[in-house]
Amino acid sequence: MQTYAQTDILDAVRGVIGDHRPEACYQCMKCTSGCPAAKVSEYKPHMMVILTKAGLAEEVMKSGIIWACSMCLKCKEYCPQDVAPFDVVTALKNVAISKGYRPPEMLVGMSNNVLDYGCIMDKPMTITTTDFEEVSRKSLGLPDIVHPKDMEQFKKTVARFGFRRLS
Amino acid sequence: MKVAEEPKVGVYVCHCGVNIASVVNVKAVVEYASTLPNVEVAKDYPFMCSDPGQNIVIEDIKSKGLNRIVVASCSPRMHEPTFRKALERAGLNPYLLEMANIREHCSWVHEKQPQEATEKAKDLVAAAVAKARMLKPLETIKMPAVKRALVIGGGVAGIRAALDIANSGFEVYLVETRPSIGGNMARLDKTFPTLDCSQCILTPMMVEVAQHPNIKLLTYSEVKSIDGSVGNFTVKILKKPRYVKEDVCTGCGVCEQKCPYTVPSEFNLGLGKRKVIYFEFPQAVPLKPVLDRENCVYFKKGTCRACEKFCPTKAIDYTQQPQEITVDVGAIILATGYGLYDVKSKMPEYRYGLSKNVITGLELERLTSATGPTKGHILRPGDKKEPKDVAIILCVGSRDEKHLDYCCRFGCVAGIKHAYYIVSHIPDARVTICYTDIRAFGKGYEDFYARIRSLDNVQFIRGRPMEVFEDSNGSLYFDVFDQNTNRLIRLNPDLVVLETGVVPDPSFEQIATVLKCSRGPDGFALELHPKLRPTETSVDGVFLAGVVQGPKDIPDTVAQAGAAAASAIALLSRGEVESVPNVASVNQELCSGCGVCEPICPYTAIVLEARNGGRVAKVEATKCKGCGACAAACPSGAMTQLGFEDKQIIPQLEVLAKGR
Ligand SMILES: Cc1cc2nc3c(=O)[nH]c(=O)nc-3n(C[C@H](O)[C@H](O)[C@H](O)COP(=O)(O)OP(=O)(O)OC[C@H]3O[C@@H](n4cnc5c(N)ncnc54)[C@H](O)[C@@H]3O)c2cc1C
Ligand code: SF4
Numbered sequence A: 001m002q003t004y005a006q007t008d009i010l011d012a013v014r015g016v017i018g019d020h021r022p023e024a025c026y027q028c029m030k031c032t033s034g035c036p037a038a039k040v041s042e043y044k045p046h047m048m049v050i051l052t053k054a055g056l057a058e059e060v061m062k063s064g065i066i067w068a069c070s071m072c073l074k075c076k077e078y079c080p081q082d083v084a085p086f087d088v089v090t091a092l093k094n095v096a097i098s099k100g101y102r103p104p105e106m107l108v109g110m111s112n113n114v115l116d117y118g119c120i121m122d123k124p125m126t127i128t129t130t131d132f133e134e135v136s137r138k139s140l141g142l143p144d145i146v147h148p149k150d151m152e153q154f155k156k157t158v159a160r161f162g163f164r165r166l167s
Numbered sequence B: 001m002k003v004a005e006e007p008k009v010g011v012y013v014c015h016c017g018v019n020i021a022s023v024v025n026v027k028a029v030v031e032y033a034s035t036l037p038n039v040e041v042a043k044d045y046p047f048m049c050s051d052p053g054q055n056i057v058i059e060d061i062k063s064k065g066l067n068r069i070v071v072a073s074c075s076p077r078m079h080e081p082t083f084r085k086a087l088e089r090a091g092l093n094p095y096l097l098e099m100a101n102i103r104e105h106c107s108w109v110h111e112k113q114p115q116e117a118t119e120k121a122k123d124l125v126a127a128a129v130a131k132a133r134m135l136k137p138l139e140t141i142k143m144p145a146v147k148r149a150l151v152i153g154g155g156v157a158g159i160r161a162a163l164d165i166a167n168s169g170f171e172v173y174l175v176e177t178r179p180s181i182g183g184n185m186a187r188l189d190k191t192f193p194t195l196d197c198s199q200c201i202l203t204p205m206m207v208e209v210a211q212h213p214n215i216k217l218l219t220y221s222e223v224k225s226i227d228g229s230v231g232n233f234t235v236k237i238l239k240k241p242r243y244v245k246e247d248v249c250t251g252c253g254v255c256e257q258k259c260p261y262t263v264p265s266e267f268n269l270g271l272g273k274r275k276v277i278y279f280e281f282p283q284a285v286p287l288k289p290v291l292d293r294e295n296c297v298y299f300k301k302g303t304c305r306a307c308e309k310f311c312p313t314k315a316i317d318y319t320q321q322p323q324e325i326t327v328d329v330g331a332i333i334l335a336t337g338y339g340l341y342d343v344k345s346k347m348p349e350y351r352y353g354l355s356k357n358v359i360t361g362l363e364l365e366r367l368t369s370a371t372g373p374t375k376g377h378i379l380r381p382g383d384k385k386e387p388k389d390v391a392i393i394l395c396v397g398s399r400d401e402k403h404l405d406y407c408c409r410f411g412c413v414a415g416i417k418h419a420y421y422i423v424s425h426i427p428d429a430r431v432t433i434c435y436t437d438i439r440a441f442g443k444g445y446e447d448f449y450a451r452i453r454s455l456d457n458v459q460f461i462r463g464r465p466m467e468v469f470e471d472s473n474g475s476l477y478f479d480v481f482d483q484n485t486n487r488l489i490r491l492n493p494d495l496v497v498l499e500t501g502v503v504p505d506p507s508f509e510q511i512a513t514v515l516k517c518s519r520g521p522d523g524f525a526l527e528l529h530p531k532l533r534p535t536e537t538s539v540d541g542v543f544l545a546g547v548v549q550g551p552k553d554i555p556d557t558v559a560q561a562g563a564a565a566a567s568a569i570a571l572l573s574r575g576e577v578e579s580v581p582n583v584a585s586v587n588q589e590l591c592s593g594c595g596v597c598e599p600i601c602p603y604t605a606i607v608l609e610a611r612n613g614g615r616v617a618k619v620e621a622t623k624c625k626g627c628g629a630c631a632a633a634c635p636s637g638a639m640t641q642l643g644f645e646d647k648q649i650i651p652q653l654e655v656l657a658k659g660r
């Protein structure tokens, strides 16, 4: 039999998210109904919030959802209780890294690409829609991505924010 | 300080069960109180407000000759009247009482600091004793009350209240802004949970109003101003011109038939048209048309005059002017009801106002009603076709920190009723209700819910969609996560019904301001006590009926209207109002006539009158609310507030300032 428990993770999450308290969630599903990542992940934003509240955040951190979040911020914009599952996810990502969890390889690659090229890939040509279609930037009339002119300066600047290479 | 009659003070400290005694050391307070000047006796008791508690005070007054009483207990708002009555029963002037609030001000706020709470309680008691020593007997103010009532708003709440008052023999003015009474209930097709036809149960009451000898019905009218106070309000009402002589018109409707011009119908929420000269709805009360001047071709261009030409009784009168009516009333009932939350501009994510086939629940009522724009056939506004797949979304704008943080209280059961409308009118239709929690709490509501949820073509999804989309063909679709089945569901409804939140009628804010009647953070009228005095307001003689106080269904609305009427009847039949004499009073010998006080008084209770070639201030005690602003402002010390005179409150403040 499992029990609900208060954990240091909940405190860490609270410390990061400030006013957007997970405990206010009344499980209306509005976040999950509109979440693009929820379509591909077993853990849904509403579960993530309620599991964190119940002290079961470890389970969420182990799941893919925290890394699948596409950071569209729709949940934060529409949550009727001002909970912002996005903030919970972000907080959990930070906690996960500090506890030594490793993000999926694709994200590690992207993150390291930023340090190498100033962008998540060398030459991003496409954009992924909410229905997971790859659409070329050109067809949407979007300009090419401009890389930082001075890569050394760029690396110094991001290092100041604590952005480090994941190995 | 010299005291006229030697004060003999009794101090009574209440435990309030454990509310006070679990934090404040009551015995220590009593011990301390007995050392204070002029204190004859100090006692404690578990419940001072109970009969035995009051009897202790009464006995002591009689046997020990006490002439000042201090009760240290809860807020004076709660029990000051109780203890004043006890003093009166003991033969003492009721205003020789002072209260120290050691519950709200000590035990409740300093729960975790019992030591400090006890010290503070001692200070408050000492201050109360200091003031009590200086109290003077006062006389309760009594004034005759006008035996007539005013009801503002002619929805089911106002109708019920007006009928109850009229039936008990008092005259009532019922003022309604719309051309007909009936309010939102007149818009409903059927009423949950029993599904009676709304019009069929409402119209008999409306007709009774029109025919009642004690009811003066003023429709198409607005309250312009309200002056005075309980028992004696003076109300100015503006009756807008209908351009129809009401005494001549027989309600035949020829004008409406002949008028060649149409505009969107307000009663049908813009879903259908009405003529420029029109009846709000076929059962309107009074059954007299209104000519809408803004849109009338005669008023705009000087032509047409069709209604005048065809009216068989020559009732049309284009020269009618607004009429101002002044009435004196003793009591007022507010029943201004509600409007829907503006989801069109506030929640574009649900596409209301953007897609024609996204409608509100109230609009569905009109599309279902036999008197509605589709004559009772449910046809979707986009293409006038029968919808076959309907999605109903609950809690739209309600229970939402970004919109309205309260529950609409009828959306759930209205939504369930709307599912019934659809499947009973269109048997091959499917309905999906997206809910968050079903709140079916009223009598018979759970049965009704059970009945509808057992239907095969009504599906309940526990989840709230985030957005509604329209594709390039104009078809609606959205995703909603169903917690019950743990699945993300895609719906392709051909009609979306939003059970939207409700807000107070926009005109209520102004009425509340004029009356100085408190509103809650949600804008609804604030009742005097949420549990014990739900129909009274912060203003004496002003009562609440229906949704003006907060969302409620018809049974609750009618019950509250009856209660408000009973309160008004009690006041009118007493024929007299009493008020606490903590009013301002001028010592005309000291008054220099500077006039500083006059503009400061928020209730226009001060007049400056001529005296000995100069002028002096005078307070009209019936208008004064005892706010004390004038007494604080008067530079000559001529203005005092009875019960709060300088020589009473300064010793009290000195105690608090010095500590003990
Ligand atoms: C979609 C929907 C379906 C519903 N279905 C049901 C149901 O089936 N069963 C049920 O029990 N309840 C139902 N309700 C609730 C029901 O509508 C209310 O309980 C009821 O109408 C409240 O009556 P009221 O008199 O307080 O307010 P209202 O009906 O709003 O009446 C207020 C009146 O005051 C007038 N007024 C406003 N301001 C002024 C002013 N300044 N001066 C003069 N007059 C003014 C208005 O014109 C109106 O006539 C439903 C509500 C909705 C939205
Ligand atoms: S939208 Fe907000 S309240 Fe609703 S389930 Fe998500 S986090 Fe909870």
Ligand code: SF4
Binding pocket: B258, B259, B260, B261, B276, B277, B291, B292, B295, B296, B297, B298, B299, B303, B304, B305, B306, B307, B308
């Ligand atoms: S005069 Fe005005 S109200 Fe009368 S029929 Fe013509 S448009 Fe209609």
Ligand code: SF4
Binding pocket: B394, B395, B396, B398, B399, B406, B407, B408, B409, B410, B411, B412, B413, B436, B437, B438, B439, B499
């Ligand atoms: S009554 Fe139902 S629909 Fe309305 S806010 Fe409350 S829970 Fe939501």
Ligand code: SF4
Binding pocket: B583, B584, B600, B601, B602, B603, B604, B605, B606, B619, B623, B624, B625, B626, B627, B628, B629, B630, B631, B641
């Ligand atoms: S006490 Fe207040 S209400 Fe009374 S006369 Fe003075 S200013 Fe006016």
